[in-house]
Amino acid sequence: MNGKAAAAGMDGDAGSARRRPAVPRLRFEFDPVRTGSPWWMPLAAVFAALAVCAVFIAAGGTDPLAVYKKMLTGAFGTRFGLTETLVKAIPLLLCGIGVSIAYRISFWNIGAEGQFLAGAMAATAVTIYMPDLPAVLALPLMTAAGIAAGGLWGLLTALPRAYFQVNELISSLMLNYIALLLLDYVVFGPWRDPGGLNFPGSPMFTADQSLPAFGSTRLHFGLVFALAAALLYAFTFRHTRWGYELRLIGANPEAARNAGISLNKHLLLVMLASGGLAGLAGMAEVSGVAHRLMYGISPGYGYTAIIVAWIARLHPVGLIVSAFLFGGLIVGGYSVQTLGLPSATSEMLQGAVLFFLIAGAAFGMIRIRRVR
Amino acid sequence: MNEPHAVEMRRICKQFGALVANDNIDFAAKPGEVHALLGENGAGKSTLMSMLSGVYRPTSGEILIRGRSVNIRSPKDALALGIGMVFQQFRLVHTLTAAENIVLGEKSSVWRGASWMRRKTEEIGAVAERFGLKIPVERPVWQLSVGEQQRVEIVKVLYRGADLILLDEPTSVLTPGEADQLFETLRQLRDAGKTVILTTHKLREVMEIADRISVMRKGRMVRTMNRYETNERELAQLMVGRAPAGVMRPAGRPPGKPLLEAEGLTVEAGKGRTAVRDLSLTVREGEIVGIAGVAGNGQSELAEVLAGLRPWSGGTIRVCGREWKRASVRTAIESGISHVPENRMKSGMAGSLGIVDNLLLKTYRHPERSRFGMLRSRRNRAWARSLVERFDVKAAGLDTPVRQLSGGNQQKLLFAREVDRDPKLMIAVHPTQGLDIGAAESVHRLLLELRAAGRGVLLISEDLDEVMQLSDRMLVMFGGTIVGEMSRENADRERIGLYMAGLQDAPGEEAS
Numbered sequence: 020m021n022g023k024a025a026a027a028g029m030d031g032d033a034g035s036a037r038r039r040p041a042v043p044r045l046r047f048e049f050d051p052v053r054t055g056s057p058w059w060m061p062l063a064a065v066f067a068a069l070a071v072c073a074v075f076i077a078a079g080g081t082d083p084l085a086v087y088k089k090m091l092t093g094a095f096g097t098r099f100g101l102t103e104t105l106v107k108a109i110p111l112l113l114c115g116i117g118v119s120i121a122y123r124i125s126f127w128n129i130g131a132e133g134q135f136l137a138g139a140m141a142a143t144a145v146t147i148y149m150p151d152l153p154a155v156l157a158l159p160l161m162t163a164a165g166i167a168a169g170g171l172w173g174l175l176t177a178l179p180r181a182y183f184q185v186n187e188l189i190s191s192l193m194l195n196y197i198a199l200l201l202l203d204y205v206v207f208g209p210w211r212d213p214g215g216l217n218f219p220g221s222p223m224f225t226a227d228q229s230l231p232a233f234g235s236t237r238l239h240f241g242l243v244f245a246l247a248a249a250l251l252y253a254f255t256f257r258h259t260r261w262g263y264e265l266r267l268i269g270a271n272p273e274a275a276r277n278a279g280i281s282l283n284k285h286l287l288l289v290m291l292a293s294g295g296l297a298g299l300a301g302m303a304e305v306s307g308v309a310h311r312l313m314y315g316i317s318p319g320y321g322y323t324a325i326i327v328a329w330i331a332r333l334h335p336v337g338l339i340v341s342a343f344l345f346g347g348l349i350v351g352g353y354s355v356q357t358l359g360l361p362s363a364t365s366e367m368l369q370g371a372v373l374f375f376l377i378a379g380a381a382f383g384m385i386r387i388r389r390v391r
Numbered sequence: 392m393n394e395p396h397a398v399e400m401r402r403i404c405k406q407f408g409a410l411v412a413n414d415n416i417d418f419a420a421k422p423g424e425v426h427a428l429l430g431e432n433g434a435g436k437s438t439l440m441s442m443l444s445g446v447y448r449p450t451s452g453e454i455l456i457r458g459r460s461v462n463i464r465s466p467k468d469a470l471a472l473g474i475g476m477v478f479q480q481f482r483l484v485h486t487l488t489a490a491e492n493i494v495l496g497e498k499s500s501v502w503r504g505a506s507w508m509r510r511k512t513e514e515i516g517a518v519a520e521r522f523g524l525k526i527p528v529e530r531p532v533w534q535l536s537v538g539e540q541q542r543v544e545i546v547k548v549l550y551r552g553a554d555l556i557l558l559d560e561p562t563s564v565l566t567p568g569e570a571d572q573l574f575e576t577l578r579q580l581r582d583a584g585k586t587v588i589l590t591t592h593k594l595r596e597v598m599e600i601a602d603r604i605s606v607m608r609k610g611r612m613v614r615t616m617n618r619y620e621t622n623e624r625e626l627a628q629l630m631v632g633r634a635p636a637g638v639m640r641p642a643g644r645p646p647g648k649p650l651l652e653a654e655g656l657t658v659e660a661g662k663g664r665t666a667v668r669d670l671s672l673t674v675r676e677g678e679i680v681g682i683a684g685v686a687g688n689g690q691s692e693l694a695e696v697l698a699g700l701r702p703w704s705g706g707t708i709r710v711c712g713r714e715w716k717r718a719s720v721r722t723a724i725e726s727g728i729s730h731v732p733e734n735r736m737k738s739g740m741a742g743s744l745g746i747v748d749n750l751l752l753k754t755y756r757h758p759e760r761s762r763f764g765m766l767r768s769r770r771n772r773a774w775a776r777s778l779v780e781r782f783d784v785k786a787a788g789l790d791t792p793v794r795q796l797s798g799g800n801q802q803k804l805l806f807a808r809e810v811d812r813d814p815k816l817m818i819a820v821h822p823t824q825g826l827d828i829g830a831a832e833s834v835h836r837l838l839l840e841l842r843a844a845g846r847g848v849l850l851i852s853e854d855l856d857e858v859m860q861l862s863d864r865m866l867v868m869f870g871g872t873i874v875g876e877m878s879r880e881n882a883d884r885e886r887i888g889l890y891m892a893g894l895q896d897a898p899g900e901e902a903s
Contacts, residue, residue, distance in 0.1 A: 258768065260761045266748065270741035276700060277730070277738050278752045279720035 060379045061330045061341075068371035075367065076360070086355050086364070093354025094347030100354070102236040106308060108346030110135065110300040110317070112245040114324030115342050116252045117169075117296035119333040120289055123256070124268045128290065130176055130191030131297040132321025133198035134169040138298025139305045140202060141168030143221050143312035146228045147210055154227040161228065161302055169298015170291040172198065177290035181283040195321065206314050220313030230307035241303030246339075248296055253335035265289065297321060318349065319366075326373045345369070395458030397422040397555055397586040398443065403452035405438050412438040414610045416452070420555075420588055420603070425581050427601035428590040429630060435610040436590035437479075440557050443588075444476035445469035456555070475548025476557040479564075481540050485533040489526050489543045490515050493550050518550045523579050537687070538569035545576065549585075556580060558589040562596055563853070566685050566891065574600045592630070594623045606630055640839060640861065647676030650711055650816045650847040651697070657705035658692045658871075666692035668871040669706070674816060674847040679838060681862030682851045682873075685891050689871035690851045691733060694820045697849070698730040699723030711815060724753055729814035731805055733821045733851075739805050742794030746786055747775040749793050750808050782807035783833070799830030806837050816847045823857060835861060855887060869893040 073083035094104050114131040121128035141164040145157065152160065175194055179185035205221075212222040230240040256262040264285060267275040272282055300320065305312050327345050331337030352365025396419040405413040413435045420426040428436045441447045443454070445466040454461055456472050463469050469476070483492050490512045512528055519526050519542075526542045527535065535543065541561065548556055558577075562570040577587050577600055591597060597604055598618065605615040606629040613629050651674040660666035667689040674680045684690055695701035697708070699720040708715045710726045723730070732738045740749050751771060754760050760771055775789055784803045786796055793801055802822070809817065819838060823831035838848050838861060852858050858865060865882055867875040867890035875890035877883070 258765055260755060260764050260766060263748065263751065263755055263761075263766055266744060267741055267752065270743045270748075271738075273738040274741045274752065277698070277720065277732065278755075279699070279724055 061332070061337075061376065064330070064375035064379050065372055067375040068368055071371050071375075072364070072368050076364070079360070081358060081360060086358060086360060089355050089358055090348070090351030090365070094351040099236075100350055102238045103350045104343065104346040105242060106237050106239070106346070107349045108342045109239075109241040109245045109307075110304050110320040111324050111327050111345050112338060112342035113241075113248055113300035113303070114297045114321050115327035115331065115338050116245075116248050116335075117293040117300075118324055119328045119331070119338060120252065120265075120296070121293040122328060122333055124265055124285065124289055125272075126177075126180075126286060126289060126293075127188050128173065128176060128191050128293055129188060129325060130173065130194050130294075130321070131324050132317060132319065133191070133195035134172045134294040134297035135301040135304070135317055135321045136195075136198040136202050137172035137294075138165035138169035138301030139312055139316055140198075140205060140301075141165050141298065142302035142305055143205075143210065146224055147221065150225075152227065157228050158230065158306070161306055162299065165298045165302025166295040167298070169301060170295035172298065173290035173294020174287060176294075177287050181286050202312070202316065203314065206312060210312065212311070218313070221311045224306060224310045228306060229310050230303060232307070237308060239303070239307030241300075241307045244299055244303055245342075248299070249335050249339055252338075261288075297324075323349075323369060326369055326376070329376050330372065394422070396420060396455070397457060398588070399455040399458075400439070400443070401453045401455070403439065403442065403454070404450045405435075405442060405447060406450045411610050413442075413449070416607075416610075416612045418605060418612060418615070420586055422457075422586050423581055423584050424602040425577055425587045425589070425600055427597045427604045428588060428607060429592065429594070429597050429604055429626060430590070430607035431592055431630060434592075434607040434630075436607055437559050439607070440476065440559055440588070440590055443469065443474055443555075444557055445474075446476075470551055470553065473552060473554045474557065475551060475553030475555070477541065477544045477548060477559065477561060479560045481544055483532045483540055483543060486531060488529055488531050489535065489539075489546075490528040492532060492543060493528075493547045515546060515550055519546045522546075522549060522576065522583060524549075524576055536569075537564050538566075538572060541565070541569075541573065542576070549580075554584070555586045555588070558587070560591060561589055562591065562593065564685070564687075566893070570596065594626050594630075597626065598623055641843065644677050644845075646678040646863070647845060648712075649673050649675050649709075651849065652709040653697075653706065655706035656693070656696070656703055656708065658689070658696055658701065658703045660692055666871055667696070667703075670868075670872045671706075672849075672866060672873060674849050676815075676847055677842055677845045678863040679842050679848040679850055679861050681858035681865045682849070682868055683853075683855055683858045683865060683887055683891060684868035685853070688868045690868055691820070692871075693868070694730070694733070694818055694849075694851055697723070697818050698728065698732070727812075727815035729753075729809035729812055729817045731802075731809055731817070731819040731822050733824070735801055735805050736794070740793050740801060743792050745788075745790040746779060746784070746793060746804060747771055747789050749804060750775045750778060750811075753808060753812060778807045778811055779804075782810075798825045799833075802826055802830060802834060806834060810837060810841065814841075814846060816849065817841055818849045818851070820851045821853060822850070823852075823854065831857075855884070855891075859884070859887075867891055 069087065076083040076086050092100070094100050114135055117134070118128050118131050142161040145161045145164050149157070149160070172194060176187050176191040179190055180187045206219040210221045212218065212220055215222070232239045256266060264275065264280050267278060268280065268282060268285055276282065301317070304316060309316060323345055327338065327341045331341040348365045348368060352362040355364055356362055399419040401417055403413050403416040403418070404411070416435070416439060418439065428439065430436045438447065442449050443463065445463045445468050448464065454463060456474070461472060463472065463474075466476070484495065487495070490508070493515050494511050515528055519528070524542050524546055526539060526546055532540060532543065541564070545556070561573055565573060577589070580587055581602070589600075601618050603615060603617055604621065604626065606613040606626060608630060651672075654671045656667055656670045657665065658667035670689075670693065672680065682690060692701060696703050696718065699718050699722055702718040710728065713726065715722060736742055751760060751766075755766065759767070761767060772789060779786065779789070782803045784796070784800050784807065786800060793804060796804065817838070822834050822838070826834065835857070838850065841848055850858060850861060859882055863879055865877050865879070865887070866873045867887055869890060870893060874893065875887065877886075
C-alpha cells in the first residue's frame with residue numbers, strides 16, 4: 020500500500036491517527052440525548068452567578084465579599100431576617116410548585132405573576148364586598164376565591180392552547196400584564212381606601228380577614244399552606260393515578276395518548292392547579308403580609324418562582340430549599356441598601372443564576388472529548 | 392496491489408458505550424463496482440457506512456480512500472474526499488424545489504439571484520442528464536414521489552462531485568418498480584466509473600445489482616465474495632449464521648368467531664389525503680392475518696384507527712360483534728385490543744420512565760393496579776418483576792429508564808405489557824423492526840402463542856418474509872385498500888410483489 024507515503028493527506032490532518040499531537044486537541048460533540056445534567060449543576064450556576072455579579076459590584080467600587088456577607092447575615096443571620104426570608108419564601112414556594120406542575124407536562128406557564136395577582140384581587144374582593152364576615156367564614160372564602168381566581172387565570176392560557184394551539188408562553192406572559200393593569204385600576208380606582216391619603220391601596224383588612232401570624236413575627240399561616248402544597252405535590256406525583264398520568268404526559272405525550280389519556284383534559288386540570296397555587300400565594304400575601312391590596316403587591320414573585328422551580332429541577336424538596344434561598348436573596352437585597360447599593364442587586368443575582376442554569380442545561384448536552 | 396481500492400477500511404471498531412457495533416471490520420471496495428453490504432437489521436452495516444460519511448468516527452482502525460490514509464471528521468470532510476451518502480431518511484426540505492435542495496448549504500456565493508439560480512439549475516440538469524436521472528428540478532420536493540426524492544438525493548451527491556456513493560437501505564421505501572429504476576441508475580453510475588456501496592438486507596436485490604457482496608453479521612464481517620461465486624441460499628446462511636428456519640409454526644385450529652370486522656373503512660389523513668379507502672377485513676379467533684405492503688399505503692393509519700387513536704370517516708368497525716361509535720383508545724383497550732405500535736419509543740413507551748411505569752401504561756386504571764385514585768405501588772412492583780422474569784427482559788433494575796434498554800428488550804417489555812393483558816386481538820405493526828434475530832424470533836413465538844390460545848393477530852409488516860412465515864391469511868395493501876388476498880397455501884412471492892407495486896388489480900376470490 021502506498022498509503023503511508025501520502026501522509027500529506029487531505030485537509031492536512033491525515034496521519035494524525037498515528038502521530039500524537041503535542042497538545043491534546045479537544046473536540047466538542049453535541050449529544051442531545053444526554054439531557055440529564057449532573058446534580059451539582061444548580062449549585063455551580065449559583066456560584067458562577069455570584070462570581071460574575073462580584074465583578075459588577077467591584078466595578079461599582081464596593082467590596083463584593085462584604086456585600087455577600089451583608090446579604091447573608093441580613094437574610095439568615097438574625098431572627099428578624101430569618102422570619103422575613105420565610106415570609107418571602109411562602110409566595111415563592113407556592114408559585115414555584117404551581118409552575119412546576121405545569122412544567123412537569125412541558126406546559127411553559129410563565130404566568131404565575133398574573134395568576135398571583137388574580138388571586139390577590141379575588142381575595143380582596145371578598146373583603147370589599149362582604150366586609151363584615153367573621154373569620155371562620157371570611158378566611159376560607161378568601162382562600163377559595165384566591166385559588167379559584169388564580170386557576171381561572173391559568174385556564175385563560177390553557178384553553179386557547181388546548182383548542183386553538185395558541186402558544187402558552189405568549190398568552191401567559193400577556194395575561195400577566197393584563198392582571199397588573201387590572202390591579203392598577205382597582206387600587207387607583209374603585210377599591211382605593213377613602214381614608215388612605217391617596218395611597219394606591221385598598222382599605223386595611225380587619226383582623227378577621229387576616230391570616231394569623233406566628234407570635235409577634237410577620238410570619239403567617241401561609242407557611243402551612245406552602246408546606247402542605249409541597250407535600251401534596253410530592254405525594255400526587257409519586258403515588259396517585261393522576262400523578263402517573265401527568266408523569267406519562269411529561270415523558271411522552273404520544274405514549275400517553277396510546278394509554279387513552281386525554282391530553283387536553285389534563286392540560287386544563289394542570290393549569291387549574293398551577294394557577295390555583297399561584298392564586299393562593301396571592302391571597303396569602305394580601306391577607307398575611309400586606310393586609311391590604313396595594314400597588315406593586317408583588318415584587319415579581321411569579322417570575323422569581325420560575326427560577327426557583329428550575330433550580331430545584333421541579334423536585335419538591337428542592338423547591339422548598341430553593342424558595343428559601345431566593346427568599347433570602349430578596350431580603351438580603353434589601354439589607355445591602357445600607358452599603359449604598361440598590362436592592363436591584365438581588366435581581367441582578369437572580370438573573371445571573373437563571374442565565375447560568377440555562378447555559379448549564381445547554382452545555383449538559385455537549386460532551387468534551389480529547390482528539391486522539 | 393497495483394490499483395488502490397476506492398475505499399479500504401482496516402480493523403475498524405466502533406463502540407457505543409458497552410455495545411460493540413463494529414468489531415474489527417476489514418472492508419474494501421474497488422473503483423467502478425457496485426458493492427452490496429448485506430446483513431440483518433442491527434448487523435452494523437449502517438454504522439460502517441456512517442463512519443465513511445463522517446457521521447461517526449471509528450473507535451479504532453484506519454480508513455484509506457484511494458490508497459491514502461484519511462481522517463474523516465465530518466460529512467464535510469467526507470464530501471471533500473468525494474464520498475456522498477444517500478440516507479435512508481431523506482434529508483430534503485419539503486417546501487423547497489429539488490434544485491434549491493441541491494444547492495442548499497453551498498457556500499460559494501453570497502448573492503443568490505435569479506440568474507445564479509438559473510445557472511445552477513442548468514448545471515444540475517446537466518449532471519442529472521449525464522447519469523440518466525430524470526428529476527423535475529423546478530418542482531417543490533413535497534410534490535415528488537419517494538422514488539423521485541431519492542433521485543434528488545443521488546443527484547445532490549453527484550452534483551457535489553462524489554465518486555464514492557453510499558446508499559443506506561435505498562430500496563426500503565421504494566416499490567419494486569421504483570427499485571428496478573434505481574438499479575438501472577446504479578448500473579449507469581458504475582459504468583461511469585463511480586463506486587457504489589449500498590446496504591441492504593434483501594437477498595434478491597443483492598443478486599440483482601451487486602458486483603461484489605460483503606456479508607456482515609452481529610457487528611462482524613463474515614465474508615466478501617463476487618456475485619457469480621455465490622447464491623441466495625448461501626448468502627442467507629451467512630447472514631443469519633444458519634439455515635433461516637425461523638420459528639416452528641404449528642398447524643392451527645380452524646379459525647373461530649370473527650373478532651374484528653371492518654367494512655368499507657375510509658380514513659382521511661388531513662390535507663385532503665385519503666389514507667384508507669373502502670377497506671374491509673376480518674380477523675377471526677386463532678388466526679394471524681398479515682398485511683403486506685410498501686410503507687405509506689395506509690397501513691399506519693389503519694392500525695391507528697383500530698387502536699382507537701384516529702377517527703375514521705366512513706364504514707363500520709365491529710370488535711367482538713359490537714360496533715364502535717367513535718375513535719377511543721379507552722374503548723379499544725377495554726374491548727381487549729392490544730397494540731404494538733410501529734415506532735415503540737415514539738408512541739409505545741415513555742423512554743425516561745422506568746420499567747414499572749411503562750408496564751402500567753395500559754392497565755393502570757384496573758383495580759388490581761390502582762385503587763381510590765392511588766397506585767398500588769408495592770403490588771405493581773411485584774407484578775412488574777414477575778413480567779420482567781417471564782418475558783426475559785434484561786435490565787439493570789425496575790427503575791431503569793427504558794430508553795437505556797436495548798431495542799430487543801424494549802420490544803419484549805412492550806410485548807409483556809400487551810400480552811399480559813390477555814388480549815382478544817393483537818395489532819402488531821412492524822413488530823420486529825430493528826431487532827436482532829434472537830429477539831425477532833421470540834416476538835414471532837409470542838405471536839404464535841397468542842394464535843394457539845385462540846386470539847386473533849393482525850400483523851402489519853414491511854418484511855414480506857415475516858408476513859409469509861407467520862400468517863394464516865395474507866392481505867396486500869396498496870393505495871389505502873386491500874388489493875390482494877391469499878391463503879397461506881396460495882401465497883406466492885412474485886404475485887405479492889405485483890400487488891405491492893399496484894400492478895395487479897384485485898383478483899378473483901382465492902382465499903380459503
